[in-house]
Amino acid sequence: MIHISQSAANEIERLKSKRSQSELLFRLSVKQGGCSGLFYDLSFISNHNLEDVIYESQGIKVAIDAGSLKYVEGLKLDYAEDLMGGGFRFQNPQAVSSCGCGNSFSQE
Secondary structure, eight states: OOEEOHHHHHHHHHHHHTSSOSSOEEEEEEEEOSTTSEEEEEEEESSOOTTOEEEEETTEEEEEOHHHHHHHTTOEEEEEEETTEEEEEEEOTTOSEEOTTSSEEEOO
16 A cells, blocks of 8 residues: 655646646656665656556555565655755655665665
8 A cells, every 4th residue: 555645645736737638647666776776766657557556545546567566565655845845755664774865765
């Protein structure tokens, strides 16, 4: 299960409204790279793959590919703004460590 905070849902809706397609899905995936070995990749898609798992939280449908699911089970996605700007914040119980930017993590 993935949890999206209300502030993250508001930001996702704001970003989605800037696109011309209204029926976009929010995709969360994990890719190799970043400071700690793995990083979060957020995007919008018009069609999901049959292997994707679809979660819904705060009215946001989130598509997660099967390969990424093991890395994000239990993830809490938040959005916050501070003096340095705004951004998504990840609270991942699967992560053993993460880098200072918070977008990269490790499970080792």
